[in-house]
Amino acid sequence: MTGPIAxxxxxxxxxxxxxxxxxxxxxxxxxxxxxxxxxVIARSQEVxxxxxxxxxxxxxxxxxxxDHGLVLCSSNYELYGDMSARVMATLGEFTPRVEPxxxxxxxxxxxxxxxxxxxxxxxxxxxxxxxxxxxPVSVGVAPTRTLAKLANxxxxxxxxxxxxxxxxxxxxxxTLALLARTPVGEVWGIGGRVTSRxxxxxxxxxxxxxxxxxxxxxxxxSVVVERxxxxxxxxxxxxxxxxxxxxxxxxxxxxxxxxxADRREVAEAVRAHAARxxxxxxxxxxxxxALRVTLRTNKxxxxxxxxxxxMTVALPSPTDNTFEIVRAAQRALQxxxxxxxxxxxKCGVQxxxxxxxxxxQLDVFQPPQPAADRDKSERLMSALxxxxxxxxxxxxxxxxxxxxxxWQLRSNHRSNRWSTRWDELPTVRLx
DNA sequence: TCTGGGGTCCTAGGACCC
DNA sequence: TCTGGGGTCCTAGGACCC
Numbered sequence: 001m002t003g004p005i006a007x008x009x010x011x012x013x014x015x016x017x018x019x020x021x022x023x024x025x026x027x028x029x030x031x032x033x034x035x036x037x038x039x040v041i042a043r044s045q046e047v048x049x050x051x052x053x054x055x056x057x058x059x060x061x062x063x064x065x066x067d068h069g070l071v072l073c074s075s076n077y078e079l080y081g082d083m084s085a086r087v088m089a090t091l092g093e094f095t096p097r098v099e100p101x102x103x104x105x106x107x108x109x110x111x112x113x114x115x116x117x118x119x120x121x122x123x124x125x126x127x128x129x130x131x132x133x134x135x136p137v138s139v140g141v142a143p144t145r146t147l148a149k150l151a152n153x154x155x156x157x158x159x160x161x162x163x164x165x166x167x168x169x170x171x172x173x174x175t176l177a178l179l180a181r182t183p184v185g186e187v188w189g190i191g192g193r194v195t196s197r198x199x200x201x202x203x204x205x206x207x208x209x210x211x212x213x214x215x216x217x218x219x220x221x222s223v224v225v226e227r228x229x230x231x232x233x234x235x236x237x238x239x240x241x242x243x244x245x246x247x248x249x250x251x252x253x254x255x256x257x258x259x260x261a262d263r264r265e266v267a268e269a270v271r272a273h274a275a276r277x278x279x280x281x282x283x284x285x286x287x288x289x290a291l292r293v294t295l296r297t298n299k300x301x302x303x304x305x306x307x308x309x310x311m312t313v314a315l316p317s318p319t320d321n322t323f324e325i326v327r328a329a330q331r332a333l334q335x336x337x338x339x340x341x342x343x344x345x346k347c348g349v350q351x352x353x354x355x356x357x358x359x360x361q362l363d364v365f366q367p368p369q370p371a372a373d374r375d376k377s378e379r380l381m382s383a384l385x386x387x388x389x390x391x392x393x394x395x396x397x398x399x400x401x402x403x404x405x406x407w408q409l410r411s412n413h414r415s416n417r418w419s420t421r422w423d424e425l426p427t428v429r430l431x
Numbered sequence: 432t433c434t435g436g437g438g439t440c441c442t443a444g445g446a447c448c449c
Numbered sequence: 450t451c452t453g454g455g456g457t458c459c460t461a462g463g464a465c466c467c
Contacts, residue, residue, distance in 0.1 A: 034435035041435065075435085102438095102467045188439040191465045211447090222441065224464080251437055300434055310461095348436090 003111025004166075006122065007148040008091060008129075010084075010137045011163075013104035013157065014042035017083045018073050020134035021418040021426050028204060029070045037074055038253050051314040074411040079087075080086060082282035082419045086133045094125045094317050107148075110141065115168060122164040145238045145273055146231035147175075150206065150355060151190035170234025179207035179232065189228040194296065221363050246284045246354065252277045253348020256407040261343045266295070268332060271399050271406045273328035273349040278322040279388070280352055282381060287318035289353035291325065293332040298345035307344070318355055321377050322384060324400045325351070 010016060014032040020027045031044035033039065039057045050065050061070070079099075084103045091098050097109035102170055106215065122139040129137050140152025147167050155165035167175050185195035187206050201220070203209055210232035218226040227237040252273040260266060270293055281288055294310040311332040329349050339419075387396045394401060416424035 036435070037433090038435050055434080059433040105467075189465070194465065222464090224441065247438075249438070253436065274432070298434085328438095 003113065003142060004118065005100075005108055005145055005148045006095075006108040006110050006138050006139055006141045007145070008106045008108060008125070008137050008172065010087060010104040011138055011157070011415050012042060012044050013084075013135070014073075014075065014080055015044040015047075016135050017080050018076075018243075018415055019044075020083065022415065025071060027070055029065065030073065031070065032059075032075055032145045033402075033413065035075060035409055036257065037072075037199045037412055039192075041075065058317040063247045072413050074414040076414050076417060078187050078417045078420050079415065081413070082417075083133060083135060087129055087135050087137070090129050090132050091125065093128070094121070094243050107145065114382065115166075118165060119166055122166075123162070126163060134209045136163070140165050140167075143170055143234055144236045146228055147234070150178070150182060150186075150232075159247045170232075176207060178180075179210055180205050182206040184209050187228060187232065189224065194225060197221070206312055212289070241301050248354055250280050250286075250288070250351040250354070251278050251347060251352075252280070252347060253294065254409060256344065257410050258406050259343040259371045260407055261341050263337055263339075265329065266337075266344060267406065268399070268401055268405060269347050270329050270333050270349060271326050272394075272397070273347065275278050275322050275398055277349050277351045278320060278325040279385060280383060281320045281354070286354040287320050287357050288315060288325065288351035289318050290314045290351075290353065291328050291332065292352060293329055293336055293382040294348045294350070295333075295336055295344050296346050297342060307338065307342050309336055309338075312352075314401045315431050320357060321381060322398055 004138065005250040015030045018030060018032065027046070028044075030044040031040045031047045031052065032042035037312060038054060039055050039060055039113060040061075041054070045053065046068075047065070047070065050062075050068060050070075051063060053059065058072070080103060082102075087104075088098060088106055091106055091108060095108045095110060099107040101107055110121070111120060121143060126137055126139060129135060137153055138155045140148045140150065140155050141164075142151045147170060149413055151165045151167045155163050158165075167178070169175060182205060184190055184198050184203055184205055185192070187209065190209070197220075198204075198209065203212060209229050212229055214226050214230050217229050230237050244311050254269070254273070255382075256265075256269065273350070276292070277291075290312060292310050292312040294308075296304050296308040298302060299308075304322045313328050313332045313335075315328050319325065384396055388394070416426070418424060418426050
């Protein structure tokens with residue numbers, strides 16, 4: 001990236017997605033729940049105004065919120081993922097370089113725009129994104145990513161009328177004043193731990209951090225904090241990965257719908273996670289060399305026996321084959337399992353040491369797999385992916401996987417997948 | 432009854448080697 | 450008193466983010 005950097009962030013993204021297809025929900029306090037309907041992970045403006053914090057467990061929601069008409073939605077990632085793709089595609093109309101950063105945020109390279117054009121361009125972008133997708137966004141522009149984050153936050157907080165904020169120059173009096181007003185803990189990359197240590201050293205604002213000696217920061221903290229400090233002062237240090245970069249770790253884990261001490265149930269969940277992980281692996285065309293199965297109990301119930309353990313096993317050779325991966329995961333679980341009647345809350349499968357499928361190093365100690373076998377395995381896997389893609393996840397599974405097993409997620413308030421399922425399309429009634 | 436899931440990067444420290 | 454020292458590789462865990 002060479003020009004000014006823009007961070008485009010969807011406002012209250014999940015809540016906004018829910019509203020696109022259910023306009024009646026505009027103006028209504030709307031909260032989206034985590035998997036398993038556990039806690040609040042997204043809030044509309046009205047919910048924020050009610051003082052409900054991010055992460056509030058559902059059973060801690062105040063009575064009063066419901067009296068104000070609070071509506072709860074289970075998370076509907078199929079809908080959010082599709083809406084996200086639409087927003088990103090629309091942004092692509094405005095600049096050739098869009099780097100999606102998360103489901104609701106994207107970095108844009110705005111090289112070639114000078115100051116007055118820049119603002120107008122961003123305003124227009126906001127307008128079109130809203131018109132085409134129904135999702136409101138905020139835009140922050142600055143010379144570095146850390147400052148663009150700060151500009152975006154400022155746009156959200158103060159720019160209700162505009163929702164665009166531009167930092168031209170890291171050294172301008174306006175910028176310094178903004179930094180001086182920003183508590184250091186609100187800076188992107190500065191979490192709770194670092195914040196309290198910075199406070200002890202007398203650094204309270206973003207400006208204090210920007211003016212600190214980077215070498216001293218590095219000695220007292222780490223290169224990560226040093227980079228953040230330099231970025232606040234206007235030096236670009238953080239470059240994102242390309243959007244196409246493959247992940248280095250693929251993790252699939254879930255809490256159980258209800259806790260379980262039943263080994264067969266846990267094994268069923270582990271198989272499902274392993275199979276899902278293998279699917280993700282194939283989509284990014286990687287092979288895994290190792291795998292880890294983790295098991296954990298519910299730490300919020302300290303009167304119950306606690307256990308948090310994991311087992312890593314190497315795969316005999318790098319693979320993306322569902323059967324091999326499921327088998328290895330079962331083996332890991334077998335070694336992990338303690339026959340003590342412990343009730344588990346959550347399990348997961350991590351695929352690790354990923355390599356590119358095309359650049360596979362042949363194991364010198366293993367005879368190379370005959371081409372015919374490899375072909376067969378590839379064809380089988382792509383048939384599996386096609387069936388599950390077309391008829392829905394879980395159509396073809398390895399071993400027994402019941403559709404509504406008790407370990408599966410609760411999702412009692414899910415809206416329709418309006419934009420990705422034919423049988424859940426919105427209907428239009430003509431008056 | 433009930434508290435998310437999926438990531439990245441960095442660092443410290445142990446194992447091992449010469 | 451004092452137990453070699455330096456390098457690499459790997460793993461676990463911390464910290465942070467969305």
